[in-house]
Amino acid sequence: MLRQLARTALTLAVLASAVACSNNDDGSDGYTLRIGATSPTGTPAGSLGWGDKEGILAEQLKGAGVDKIEYSFFQSGSDVASALFAGAIDVAAIGDNPALRARSRDPKVVLLALDSVNGDAWLVGAKGGPTTIQGLVGKSVTAPQGTIRDRAAKQLIDAAGLTGKIEVRDVPTPESIAGLSSGQIDATVVTGASAIELQHKGFPIIDSLSRHGLGSTGTNIALSPFTDEHPEFADSWRQAVTAVNKNINENFDDYVAWVAETDGTQLEFVKESTKVDEFNTEPFPAQGVDQLEAAYEFLNADGSLENQYSVREWAGAQS
Numbered sequence: 309m310l311r312q313l314a315r316t317a318l319t320l321a322v323l324a325s326a327v328a329c330s331n332n333d334d335g336s337d338g339y340t341l342r343i344g345a346t347s348p349t350g351t352p353a354g355s356l357g358w359g360d361k362e363g364i365l366a367e368q369l370k371g372a373g374v375d376k377i378e379y380s381f382f383q384s385g386s387d388v389a390s391a392l393f394a395g396a397i398d399v400a401a402i403g404d405n406p407a408l409r410a411r412s413r414d415p416k417v418v419l420l421a422l423d424s425v426n427g428d429a430w431l432v433g434a435k436g437g438p439t440t441i442q443g444l445v446g447k448s449v450t451a452p453q454g455t456i457r458d459r460a461a462k463q464l465i466d467a468a469g470l471t472g473k474i475e476v477r478d479v480p481t482p483e484s485i486a487g488l489s490s491g492q493i494d495a496t497v498v499t500g501a502s503a504i505e506l507q508h509k510g511f512p513i514i515d516s517l518s519r520h521g522l523g524s525t526g527t528n529i530a531l532s533p534f535t536d537e538h539p540e541f542a543d544s545w546r547q548a549v550t551a552v553n554k555n556i557n558e559n560f561d562d563y564v565a566w567v568a569e570t571d572g573t574q575l576e577f578v579k580e581s582t583k584v585d586e587f588n589t590e591p592f593p594a595q596g597v598d599q600l601e602a603a604y605e606f607l608n609a610d611g612s613l614e615n616q617y618s619v620r621e622w623a624g625a626q627s
Contacts, residue, residue, distance in 0.1 A: 338375030339538075344388040344397035347381040349570060355423055355526075355587060356401050357570065358563055359552035368548035372540040386454050392417075392531060399545070400529050403427075403456045404603045407527035411622060412613035416532040419622050420542055421549045424526035425596035426586045429460035430503035431515040433495040434488045439512045441468045447494040450479035450487070454612075456524045457481070457497040460517055463606060464497075467520045501568075501577035508577070523599045546591040553587035560584050592623045 347353045352360040359365040366377060380397055382388045385406035392400045392410070400407070401423065411417040431441065431449065438444050441464060449465070451457040461476045479487070485502070487493030488511060495514055498506060507513050517523055528549065535542050556563045564582055568575040588596055601619040608616060 338370075338373045340376040340378055341369065341374045341399065342378050342380065342397040343399045343401060344380045344382060344391045345401040346383065346385055346388060349572075350381055351570065352379055353570065354567070355549075355552050355556060358556055358566065359548065361566070362552075362555060364552045364555060365548050368551050369541075369544050372538060372544035374541075374544075384452065384455065389529075392529065398530060398534050402527060402529070404525045404527050404600055405454060405456050405459055405607070407529050408600070408604050408607055408619075409454070409613060410529060411617060412615045414531075415617070418530050418532050418535050418542070420528040420530055420535075421546045421591035422525045422588060422593065422596040422600065422623075423528055423549045423553070424586050425523065425588050425593060425599060426518075426583065427456070427499070427524035427526065428516055428518045428581070429457055429497050429499045429524065430507075430513050431461065431464055431495055432488065432498050432503055432506050433512045433514045434491055434493060435510055435512075436491070437494055437512075439514060441465070441470065441474075441515050444495055444514070445470060445473045448475040448477050450477045450484040450493055450496040452480050453478035457499060459603065459606060460499075460522075460524070461497045462610065463517065463522055464515050464520070466606075467522075468515075501571065501573045501581045504577040504580045505573060522602065524603065525596050525600050527600070550589050550591060554589045556587045557584055557589065597623050 343356070345352065345356055351357060360377070366374070369377070380391065382391065385402035388397070388400045388402045389406045389410040391397045393414070399420065407419070411419070433439060438447070449461045451461045458476065465471055465474050465476070479493070479496070481496070481498065484493055484496035485498070485506070488496060488506070503513070528545065564578045565575060567582065568578045571578070597620060600623065604613075604619045607613050
């Protein structure tokens with residue numbers, strides 16, 4: 309309960325700060341773009357962070373009237389989506405799970421672009437525990453509820469034909485990793501360099517999305533009142549996202565070195581967990597839309613969506 313209250317207080321504080329920032333008026337003709345995202349470091353991370361560091365986002369968005377970019381960071385994609393609905397931010401850069409849920413809640417949610425595709429997630433077991441997913445029958449897997457990691461856990465269990473035979477428990481990732489180390493947790497789902505670091509420490513990789521041809525996407529969403537007010541923004545945002553990813557493709561070694569330094573992890577872990585083909589150079593690549601639709605279908609079958617809609621129309625109408 310204390311953790312939940314603290315998280316709520318932090319989210320409200322960030323919301324208040326973001327709303328306050330939005331009321332600044334420096335008298336210029338342009339406007340301040342407020343972007344919300346998750347970040348373990350409290351700074352722009354991933355491709356968004358690279359685009360900010362290299363000045364690509366600012367340069368590409370000038371034509372749409374953006375003369376300043378401000379960031380707000382949250383603990384989860386669901387919190388970012390809540391900030392979008394609250395009017396505290398203009399763009400939410402989040403995973404596909406919260407974006408799909410947000411669209412099912414309100415048809416005014418606009419899919420601006422996919423900023424990444426082929427995202428992987430790894431099912432990591434405890435030392436001395438099961439090394440196959442079949443060995444987890446009667447046991448449990450942990451993942452934060454409503455996240456890509458939660459969906460990945462359920463997808464991997466489903467792919468093994470073991471739905472209903474392995475419990476998925478709602479446990480935050482830091483506590484899950486601590487539980488793995490102490491032997492109190494059987495397995496958890498981890499993304500990024502953390503999974504590879506655990507593997508190097510002797511924790512077995514039981515399964516992963518990529519082994520089954522599955523993957524996740526990074527999504528950028530806004531609300532239609534904002535895009536209607538700024539009609540040039542959506543196209544400029546798509547150009548910005550693809551320009552950032554093209555730059556990452558061309559400077560991949562520099563990018564992964566920056567990620568390792570920013571996240572405080574070893575370069576080899578970042579290199580092993582990050583692939584060039586994650587950074588799409590068109591806003592709605594066919595493979596990414598397929599992955600987004602597969603995520604939608606899984607969430608819909610799971611009863612996680614409030615209303616049904618067509619993912620392809622949602623993406624196609626914007627392309």
